[in-house]
Amino acid sequence: MAMGFIKKIFSFGKKEEASSAPSEEVLSPLAEEGAPVAAEHAPVEPHHETVLEKIEELLSQPVIADPATIELKPVYDTPEQDETADAEELQAEEPPHETVLEKVEELLSQPVIADPATVELTPDFPETEPKFTDADVVPAPKPLKVTVSKAVEAKQEPVVVEAEPEKKQSWFERLRSGLSRSSQQLGDSIGGIFTKRKLDEDTLQELEDVLIQADLGLETAMRITDSLSSGRYGKDISTDEVRSIMRSEIEKVLVPVAKPLELDLSHKPHVILVVGVNGTGKTTTIGKLAAKLTAGGLKVMLAAGDTFRAAAIEQLHIWGERTGSPVVSSKLGADAAGLAFDAWQQAKDAGSDVLIIDTAGRLQNKAELMEELAKIVRVLGKHDPEAPHTVLQTLDATTGQNALNQVEIFKNIAGVNGLVMTKLDGSARGGILVAIAAKHKLPVYFVGVGEQIDDLEPFTAQDFAGAIAGEAR
């Protein structure tokens, strides 16, 4: 390969004609001082020593390894390349190539570094100077900046980055953080009202408006303003005082509805029917509840009464597996009331303590769908006149005023007798639960504070009131 490269640079085509060595005079074109004048005008001819020196010098620098990338014009064109060249001139210009060849071969047998940009081939013959254009120059790659930590550098060991295990918040922290937006807004508004102002008609009216906007409802808002004004009218009042009274009045409304879920196990199975608007968390709540009941030693059966959605049936099966509860289901589009009827029998036969029936989500204003719910209740009554014993409605805490209406209608049609407020860990608007409690006085059994199996907590009035009022625990 080295030979090929050399041959490309130097023409050896006329080897046999190069027998006579050039005269001493002619071989001194790169004349030393005092060289004969004739030599200055001699044909431009390299002395082989000089050529060797030059080549040595050039090759001592990083040189181009790939001749294809460099245009290296032969100093002496081969006859094929220039058939019209004058033979004599060629002969005169030809170096004593054997010596040169040996030397160059030796030099080129050493490893070389390719970088055309760093090599300047400027032989003594101006016409052989390679002409690089910008396009010929391959830009050097930009240095890659690698930052390596000192510890890694020193030890040369792979670094294993382990994610810190997520510290799970307590359910109250999630509740408080879910309600924080509401409580923050409430706190800001209260602060705005009472800064440097005495308690009078105007401030009380403003406070009432703020409380109503926070979904607490007129009744609770008036309780709070009445309580605040008694004994403090015309006086300065701090926002902390307002907060404290607010928390206390909200708690009073919630205490009567904060009840534990009681199961009457003289009914076997005790039937829990779960209803609510689409996506409010029915299936998830069923899974969480089943987990609690089975953990308490009860035998639970689940029924996939949401026959509209394959995914809902699948989802319930997953919860069944997780909680070790058998699941009764039928094909998609089957009659939900028929399924509930069959499920009761299966639960009875299996000796289940509790049968929890899922239903399809439905908007309270869809009369036909609401009628289907009434039918489920009726057919269950054929097995046990008191079934379903518990009708749980799930309410999404991110819903505002509409939740009041949802409870109203589901209560009337399906006989809802207990509530679960879900998604209190999100950006909840928990104030509505206070309004619902004040109006419907239905027990609130649980709150959902996440999507995991243990993210269902018994509802406690103190915690909820404190979280709405923005109190730290």
Ligand SMILES: Nc1nc2c(ncn2[C@@H]2O[C@H](COP(=O)(O)OP(=O)(O)OP(=O)(O)O)[C@@H](O)[C@H]2O)c(=O)[nH]1
């Ligand atoms: N963050 C949070 N998400 C919840 C909670 N409860 C349920 N979800 C999520 O809400 C979504 C809907 O829950 P589902 O249980 O499917 O609701 P559903 O009422 O059965 O839905 P439909 O059958 O469509 O009516 C799911 O992504 C649940 O994981 C909760 O307490 N907190």
